[in-house]
Amino acid sequence: MQTPNGESVKLTQANLERIAVALGTALHTPYAPPHVYPMSAPAFTSNPQIERQREPGPHGLYIHVPFCNYSCSFCFYARRIGDGLPEMERYVRGLRRELEWAEPGTPLTQLYVGGGTPTALPAELLDAVLGDVFTRMKPEGKLIHTVECSPESVSDGHLKSFARHGVGRVSMGIQSLNQEVLDIVNRDHGSGQALEACDRLVASGLMVNVDLIYGLPGQSEAVFRSDFETLAARGIHSITAYNLRINERTAVVQDMAPTDQLDLARLVRWRAFVQQTAAAAGFVQKTWHRFERNTPEAARYEDKTGAGNQLGIGQSARSRFGSTIYCNHASVAVYLERVENGRSAVEETFHLGEEDRRIRFVGHSLGVGKPIVREAYRQTFGHAFDDDFSEPLERMKRADLVEDAGDAVHLTPTGRLFYDLVTLAFYPQRIKDWLEERHAIAMRKGQSRATNPGTVVPGLS
Ligand SMILES: C[S@@+](CC[C@H](N)C(=O)[O-])C[C@H]1O[C@@H](n2cnc3c(N)ncnc32)[C@H](O)[C@@H]1O
Ligand code: SF4
Numbered sequence: 001m002q003t004p005n006g007e008s009v010k011l012t013q014a015n016l017e018r019i020a021v022a023l024g025t026a027l028h029t030p031y032a033p034p035h036v037y038p039m040s041a042p043a044f045t046s047n048p049q050i051e052r053q054r055e056p057g058p059h060g061l062y063i064h065v066p067f068c069n070y071s072c073s074f075c076f077y078a079r080r081i082g083d084g085l086p087e088m089e090r091y092v093r094g095l096r097r098e099l100e101w102a103e104p105g106t107p108l109t110q111l112y113v114g115g116g117t118p119t120a121l122p123a124e125l126l127d128a129v130l131g132d133v134f135t136r137m138k139p140e141g142k143l144i145h146t147v148e149c150s151p152e153s154v155s156d157g158h159l160k161s162f163a164r165h166g167v168g169r170v171s172m173g174i175q176s177l178n179q180e181v182l183d184i185v186n187r188d189h190g191s192g193q194a195l196e197a198c199d200r201l202v203a204s205g206l207m208v209n210v211d212l213i214y215g216l217p218g219q220s221e222a223v224f225r226s227d228f229e230t231l232a233a234r235g236i237h238s239i240t241a242y243n244l245r246i247n248e249r250t251a252v253v254q255d256m257a258p259t260d261q262l263d264l265a266r267l268v269r270w271r272a273f274v275q276q277t278a279a280a281a282g283f284v285q286k287t288w289h290r291f292e293r294n295t296p297e298a299a300r301y302e303d304k305t306g307a308g309n310q311l312g313i314g315q316s317a318r319s320r321f322g323s324t325i326y327c328n329h330a331s332v333a334v335y336l337e338r339v340e341n342g343r344s345a346v347e348e349t350f351h352l353g354e355e356d357r358r359i360r361f362v363g364h365s366l367g368v369g370k371p372i373v374r375e376a377y378r379q380t381f382g383h384a385f386d387d388d389f390s391e392p393l394e395r396m397k398r399a400d401l402v403e404d405a406g407d408a409v410h411l412t413p414t415g416r417l418f419y420d421l422v423t424l425a426f427y428p429q430r431i432k433d434w435l436e437e438r439h440a441i442a443m444r445k446g447q448s449r450a451t452n453p454g455t456v457v458p459g460l461s
Helices: 013-027 085-099 123-136 156-165 179-184 191-203 221-232 251-255 264-280 332-340 354-363 374-381 385-398 415-424 429-451
Strands: 059-065 106-115 137-139 146-149 169-175 207-214 238-243 283-285 290-293 310-313 318-321 324-328 346-351 402-404 408-411
Touching: 013 264, 013 385, 013 415, 059 085, 059 123, 085 123, 085 310, 085 332, 106 123, 123 137, 123 156, 146 156, 156 191, 169 191, 191 207, 191 221, 207 221, 221 238, 221 264, 238 264, 264 283, 264 415, 310 324, 354 374, 354 385, 374 385, 385 402, 408 415
Parallel strands: 059 106, 059 310, 106 137, 106 146, 146 169, 169 207, 207 238
Antiparallel strands: 238 290, 283 290, 310 318, 318 324, 324 346, 402 408
16 A cells, blocks of 8 residues: 555555554544543543633633534534524623633634534624624734634625634535435535535635545445545645544444444555545645645644643633643533623643643644654653653554654654554553543443434433
8 A cells, every 4th residue: 555655554464463452542443633632631620610820921712612503423522403593692692701701912823613513603693702802812923713614504694704803714514525424424414515615615715624524334435535536626725534433422333334433454444545535636644634735825724722822712612721721511501600600611620740741742743743853852851752652662663653763753654644543552541541431432332322223412411
């Protein structure tokens, strides 16, 4: 098998077994994108209504909008279906109230509005939130702000609002253009509507990212390639291609035949296929899952959401100030009750210890496809990378997933197929155990759903 750079990746059964042993539990489908560790750390401590400790200087802002027009069976995000205008208006009032926590004039590095589906909000409501953000905070630097959207919800009113406030990028979920696949996963838009939305977004001058998923039930490589090529021809700037990830919230497991499950051999095959498809369409791989059109225009986008301090507002949103991560309450009802009464919406916190910061360093290098530079590590932590990670490093080297260039540790062509899993393999045992537990729960739920087809994704309250 050849990677897009012409490097050959030998995927014999023996090699696959070696890789499987080296990756160990990391192989079990990641619960959350590993490069965001420790934002998804398991060891949160209950700390209801604790106030976030401000840190001076600029920070990023994440806003969570949970509303969606349908419930995709693969989705594990905090989202709500079926709310009407009064609920949306109340939620938006809550967001605006919570935003008052930011000191007026705070420098804003990068805004990311995610969900759910932010454009499920009527344009005027989303506009009111954006208006408050840019009145209260002062954008600095050149980072591009993003709002997530879906094909059936994004309107011309939304686009005008984005232009007015300086939002430069949209990220639209499409997942597949194949009607059978869309039906199986319960998406309520067709391919025509998705392509029409792409055209409108590109014509509006915004940078456009589209999300696709591979490994969905009923999806073949030919279908994926045709989707990628069709989308590339519409002039979008990047495609984020996720392999299907499953956990206890993803109802899709009940529709999956054993041959749909992404074991190592199928995952490798898909990853190599996605890389080749992207390269053939003129896209370069930026992270394990993000492929950018090879143009200066597309290269303008830099994702800095994982770096520096960040305020997160809305249901379940996470903030990070200094060494502390704060997580808002997962229930919209409790979230609103708190912010409406002027109290902190935070429910849990996590303090980043030295070990967590070291893992974060690995995630911010190998996890995004960059080398680990030994001198940078030593300057950050005061001792050698090998003092902390010699065991996983040797294991990854034996499996030909990383190579040691002396001053730095790089991913090999095979390792580049698994940016995310190689990073996971460096995690401490307690986090691997947590991932393993999540995976086991998901699999048990999948089995019980398979024998009880009436069960659906539990609603979020
Ligand atoms: C919050 S949604 C984006 C916007 C919008 N809600 C939509 O779906 O059109 C973020 C993206 O996460 C991805 N995603 C959600 N659940 C996933 C899963 N179980 N495995 C892989 N990707 C998933 C989808 O590609 C989705 O577009
Ligand atoms: S994938 Fe997007 S539209 Fe589908 S349920 Fe999740 S957040 Fe909503």
